[in-house]
Amino acid sequence: MHSPHLPLDILRSSHWVFDLDGTLTVAIHDFAQIRQELGIPEGDDILVHLAGLPSSEALRKQERLLEIELELAGRTEPAPGAVDLVTALSRRGAHMGVLTRNTRGNALRTLERIGVLPYLDHADVLGRDEARAKPDPDGILQLAAKWGTHPERVVMVGDYRFDLETGRAAGAATVHVDTTRSFRWPELTDLAVGSLAELGGALLETGAGIRRAVPVRRRRSG
């Protein structure tokens, strides 16, 4: 698919949406194991599967999924370069959101643990109850509207096909972060990087602002 997004425009963007698990964090979700524990067939979409179950079974399994996610959130680590990238974007005054299939509560807990929460507006962290699940573009469209910009000016950063499809569906630019550097979805990718550290390095080369990063809460009150 042709995309009009140029790498330099992407790096200069002031509107960024990040996937959480495996993008801002080191991937520790073992989805195969989660499926096994919840009795979900291999390859099935976990959220879609649960939504299709009889209500009592769905409720029980959704509660178990929350427990698993909570446990995972408690031992998550930031991806290499994640904190530097977020602070660099904060320095240039960029809007940043997080779009995850996790719950907002878990996402906020995780973002706090990895040290980037002070640079984000909590309302810009959209979980599975705030936006339709990726690859639906709903989350990006919501954030773009809130930020008063066009979805085409937003950059979606993620480690998985869903993230890139979400970006494409919204008309946003897409950045694929792949530590294996195999970059499996070139047709969905505008910019491919091996890590957020690499993305942050490219960002600095474009001459991003050098003001001090200011935590959102302080920026609001001051």
Ligand SMILES: [Mg+2]
């Ligand atoms: Mg991910």
